[in-house]
Amino acid sequence: MKRTLVSASCHLALVLLTTLLAASALMGQGKPRARDLGVPFVGTPGPDNAITDVMGVWVGHTTLIRGEGALRVGEGPVRTGVTVVLPRGDTPADPVFGGWFALNGNGEMTGTTWIEESGFLEGPIAITNTHSVGVVRDAIIRWQHENGSGFQAWSLPVVAETYDGSLNDINGFHVRPEHLIDAIEGASSGPVAEGNVGGGTGMRCLGFKCGIGTSSRTGLVGGAYTVGVLVQANFGGGRGLTIAGVPVGMEFARERGDDLDMEFEDPFAGSGRGSIIITVATDAPLLPHQLKRIARRASLGVARTGGVATNGSGDIFVAFSTANPGAASARPTADITALSNAQISPLFEATVQATEEAIINAMVAAETMVGRDGNRSEAIPHDRLREILRAYNRLNN
Secondary structure, three states, X not given: OOOOOOXXXXXXXXXXXXXXXXXHHHHHHOOOOHHHHOOOOOOOOOOOOOHHHOOOOEEXXXXXXXXXXXXXXXXXXXXXXXXXXXXOOOOOOOOEEEEEXXXXXXXXXXXXXXXHHHOEEOOOEEEEEHHHHHHHHHHHHHHHHHHOOOOOOOOOOEEEEEOOOOOOOHHHOOOOHHHHHHHHHOOEOOOOOOEOOHHHOOOEEOOEEOOEEXXXXXXXXXXXXXEEEEXXXXXXXXXXXXEOOEOHHHHHHHHHOOOOOOOOOEOOOEOOOEEEEEEEEEOOOOOHHHHHHHHHHHXXXXXXXXXXXXXXXXXXXXXXXXOOOOOOOOOOOOOOOOOOHHHOHHHHHHHHHHHHHHHHHHHHHOOOEEOHHHOEEOOOOHHHHHHHHHHOOOOOO
């Protein structure tokens, strides 16, 4: 895709940045994932255990990390980025059927009123930090206009956020239009970088460093369909952390000598505040009302990991189907295929399973990060996690 928002004066710097980010993404793909540590998840993942196992779905990241020390608004430190999901990577102008759901609405996902009204999701989904939603939304509109990839004469992009201000200079507005373009132009199928990447760079969840995570389930409904999930995880208190049914968060709390009768308080985000954005993709032929049902089931995957949708949390989920291409532009009618509701329950179960695993993948892939004012978010220690799972007879290897 042609780059259209990069001025000549910053082209060289952006080329260097893109090169570094590409290398970072490749390293991210080589990080251990939860299954590599022996976490015993239920269900059969696709080849890459990622949302991109749904044919045609592409993912891209731009990661921004620079500076250290005391916060100087407008200068840094910077710990942020943007992640994009393209439902039809090679044909972005062809909308997909979609549905959305807010478990708790202290957050933002633009474009949802049109999804609710029309039943279609048009263009890419982008996820970034809370104060960069506007610039990313506008950049998508300009990209669609300049690349002829819009569907209507006007655009209502889907852009969601979680808050990274504990580590990042969030009021410095460091995400620029060109960063959205880089994420789109770098998007692809195949393995997806996880942890401290893209929109998830500065995020923390359930007491540890988190970020972007993904997972999939395949062989559904007679082997015909796949469900994939991508999360930007930034939610929950540490004591609630549950992995494969094991109260991991409570075990870490005991080791720290915490008063287990007191309410948990995250030193950065307050009492359990934070958010999670979840994107669910499937190739099953589902209609908008069915996709809204799918989006709701992501809530159960969040609950399995210890999330309770606190008052301060923005837990917003979107689901789409890559089936029925061309349905939005058909004239005067569209011939579509729809899965019977009697067959949809395996997709519900797959959504719950893949959401749970995607969240834990986000945590396992994340690395300890020091951000603004020396604020530090620790990665979950892999060896100790394995010891805890083994003590509960819940380790695969």
